[in-house]
Amino acid sequence: MNNTIYFKALSDETRIRLINILLHHELKVGELVSILEMGQSRISRHLKILADAGMAKCLKEGVWGIYSITDSGPGRDFIEAVRYLFEQDPVLRADLKRTEQIIEARSAGTLRFFDHIAGSWDLLKREILGTFDINRAIFENTNSHEIGVDLGCGTGELLEAMKAHAGRVIGVDSSPRMLEEARKRFSDANGQTVEIRLGEIEHMPLGDNEADLAVISLVLQYLADPAAAFSEVARILRPGGELILAEFERHQQHSLKTVYGVKWLGFDRESIETWLEKNGFALQQVRPHNLSKGLSLNIFQAVHNA
Numbered sequence: 001m002n003n004t005i006y007f008k009a010l011s012d013e014t015r016i017r018l019i020n021i022l023l024h025h026e027l028k029v030g031e032l033v034s035i036l037e038m039g040q041s042r043i044s045r046h047l048k049i050l051a052d053a054g055m056a057k058c059l060k061e062g063v064w065g066i067y068s069i070t071d072s073g074p075g076r077d078f079i080e081a082v083r084y085l086f087e088q089d090p091v092l093r094a095d096l097k098r099t100e101q102i103i104e105a106r107s108a109g110t111l112r113f114f115d116h117i118a119g120s121w122d123l124l125k126r127e128i129l130g131t132f133d134i135n136r137a138i139f140e141n142t143n144s145h146e147i148g149v150d151l152g153c154g155t156g157e158l159l160e161a162m163k164a165h166a167g168r169v170i171g172v173d174s175s176p177r178m179l180e181e182a183r184k185r186f187s188d189a190n191g192q193t194v195e196i197r198l199g200e201i202e203h204m205p206l207g208d209n210e211a212d213l214a215v216i217s218l219v220l221q222y223l224a225d226p227a228a229a230f231s232e233v234a235r236i237l238r239p240g241g242e243l244i245l246a247e248f249e250r251h252q253q254h255s256l257k258t259v260y261g262v263k264w265l266g267f268d269r270e271s272i273e274t275w276l277e278k279n280g281f282a283l284q285q286v287r288p289h290n291l292s293k294g295l296s297l298n299i300f301q302a303v304h305n306a
Contacts, residue, residue, distance in 0.1 A: 149210075247267055
């Protein structure tokens with residue numbers, strides 16, 4: 001294999017800094033401009049060189065481009081072979097610290113949005129889904145479980161349905177206002193089997209191997225780093241545990257960003273299948289559903305093999 005193209009691609013300090021950042025996060029050009037404090041045209045030129053070398057890729061998100069490291073191939077292999085050289089460099093470490101501040105700002109914006117609309121969230125969801133009963137579809141082919149968790153439970157609507165499929169259910173959400181609504185839903189004696197916990201999906205307030213069923217319903221689209229959720233789910237699920245993931249297929253309904261605060265316009269099946277495989281999940285089935293407004297929804301069922 002001729003590695004000349006990769007050596008040339010990383011012969012510039014800016015491109016090394018970009019690769020180091022993209023090893024850890026997927027980012028827009030504007031965010032990379034803020035982190036590196038360089039002009040957009042300069043950043044775009046360096047990203048194109050990395051993409052042409054097969055070391056970076058761009059996922060179009062409307063008028064935006066989301067950049068990340070390429071998933072596989074000789075370009076990725078080369079990066080993995082030299083990434084140890086990045087670990088102790090003070091400039092590269094400072095870049096990652098600034099990147100984390102950008103990611104935290106994203107998450108804070110999402111939290112403010114959900115705290116603001118918590119009381120009307122169920123109505124907003126019905127506006128998106130129409131008459132489609134997503135909770136029924138999610139549990140259509142699942143078995144009984146001991147402990148089930150709804151990750152990003154919001155007001156707890158799905159937890160109500162989960163109670164029929166797990167002896168004990170746990171709801172996790174990062175929005176205190178959303179969890180207030182969930183607690184109201186389960187305030188009577190029938191809610192004794194429901195536990196509500198405050199926390200983020202990327203850093204769950206759950207122990208290792210605590211659950212044997214995890215559901216993520218229309219939540220990935222709100223996460224700053226969707227891929228990070230899969231490693232956390234793998235951590236909290238027991239071997240043989242089941243993950244059910246419901247998420248929109250890639251679409252161009254930009255109103256979901258302005259009205260509903262999503263960060264991602266859905267996900268293609270290949271990306272989700274890659275994230276599942278990398279984190280020790282065996283995909284059992286994918287059930288597609290066509291909705292209104294040009295939206296399609298995929299429900300993934302996978303088993304944790306680790």
